[in-house]
Amino acid sequence: MYTNGRAQEPSARETVYAKLKEQILNLELAPGTALSEKESSLVLGVSRTPVRESFVRLAQEGLVQVLPQRGTFVSLIDPALVEEARFMREHLERAVVRLASAHFPAEQLHALEDNLALQLKSIERADDRRLFELDEAYHRILFEGCGKLNTWRAIGQMNVHLNRSRMLRLVADRHWEHLHEQHEAIYQAVKAGDADRAERVMQEHLQLGVRDLAQLMDKYPQYFISGGDGKP
Amino acid sequence: MYTNGRAQEPSARETVYAKLKEQILNLELAPGTALSEKESSLVLGVSRTPVRESFVRLAQEGLVQVLPQRGTFVSLIDPALVEEARFMREHLERAVVRLASAHFPAEQLHALEDNLALQLKSIERADDRRLFELDEAYHRILFEGCGKLNTWRAIGQMNVHLNRSRMLRLVADRHWEHLHEQHEAIYQAVKAGDADRAERVMQEHLQLGVRDLAQLMDKYPQYFISGGDGKP
């Protein structure tokens, strides 16, 4: 029988994993912070087992680093990962907007419109976090409309590193001026079927994020990998 | 002191994970096969804990599917994942060979030469598995020479699904004719700095693999996702 109503309460492992990941991405758990299975289990009110399994998942994503018998630490931001995340997004999203310009379902086109409207409201309210989420959702919709949602998910695993540096930049200084207008321009180009223009704007759009990575590394050196250490 | 000679014996979790992953990729554990923490722990001679943690990792990669209180199963092959893996590789590797054509270190260039020589020997011996590994290594070297090794690793997580279908194809029918000559052509183009030609050959190269995916799905329907089931 269909017991799969998907109304199951999430497992302890899932909640712990989501909580830790959110805190790491929000920089509430700063890069370099020492974690511990026992401490996290006490804080979150579960045993070590689900915490440990969450650490395994986070370690696989490169968000934490487990040193056997020594400790678990929130990974330092690796500039190479940040740049390569940008690289991946640039080339894959350029390809995707070309696809989108050729054919894009009405449903996702409307979703883009709604998203753009919400972006404007978030900018009015100066709600950075919300705008950040909407930005993510916007790009996700583009992939979804092209039937490339799995590709977006694969990007996601690199994207977390890019997002952490973007979040750091958000703390230092907020300038979302061009963001909405670029999103708008991409939307217009896709709608008009102008693949060349869509690709060009997307390329510019994805070069904004890491322009001043060096400044961030200078301002928050303790959050970044310096020498040969950090990732073996 | 420097006790980090990296000469540590691998943990039980690592060996279990590697073993299971290899067996899944080799199709020794066929898609749909039922696994179990207890059984695997008995077979591999460890307790349930490292097995369980390996399942967590494999589940995150999409290689197994864990149904709570019901069982753990080797994931069926998802044609959408296979196609999107090809999509990612096509666009990222085209970008990479363009970079490589502009500048490529001598060390990696020699590594490509060695690799090509070994490919020839594997073809002579009709050693498919070995040629498969060399093919993977060849592309990895291209990324490495461009300083995009993390990108290759990110592709890897999608690539496993592509490779599983390629392995299935290997079982059915072996035709590696064009593989080596395409690799050779890419090498020549990179060495000559001809970005356009390198990109073009790479594009053709990466369209070979999934040409007859439909045939495989027809021949081994039990290994593939059919309807809306499989991945929620």
Add this chain to the structure above:
DNA sequence: CCTACCATACTTGTATGGTAGTGTGGTAGC
């Protein structure tokens, strides 16, 4: 004062027992 050593309090790694949910085969009742 400086150094070498060692007890101790951490850390993660592994093993195991108990719990709750799920599928299945047998059986009682119709």
Add this chain to the structure above:
DNA sequence: GCTACCACACTACCATACAAGTATGGTAGG
């Protein structure tokens, strides 16, 4: 013969105990 029910075997999930390695601070000896 057919159906409904129930006991049982099986699963993954979680908690806990033990093992083994590591960093550290205090102390004895020079």
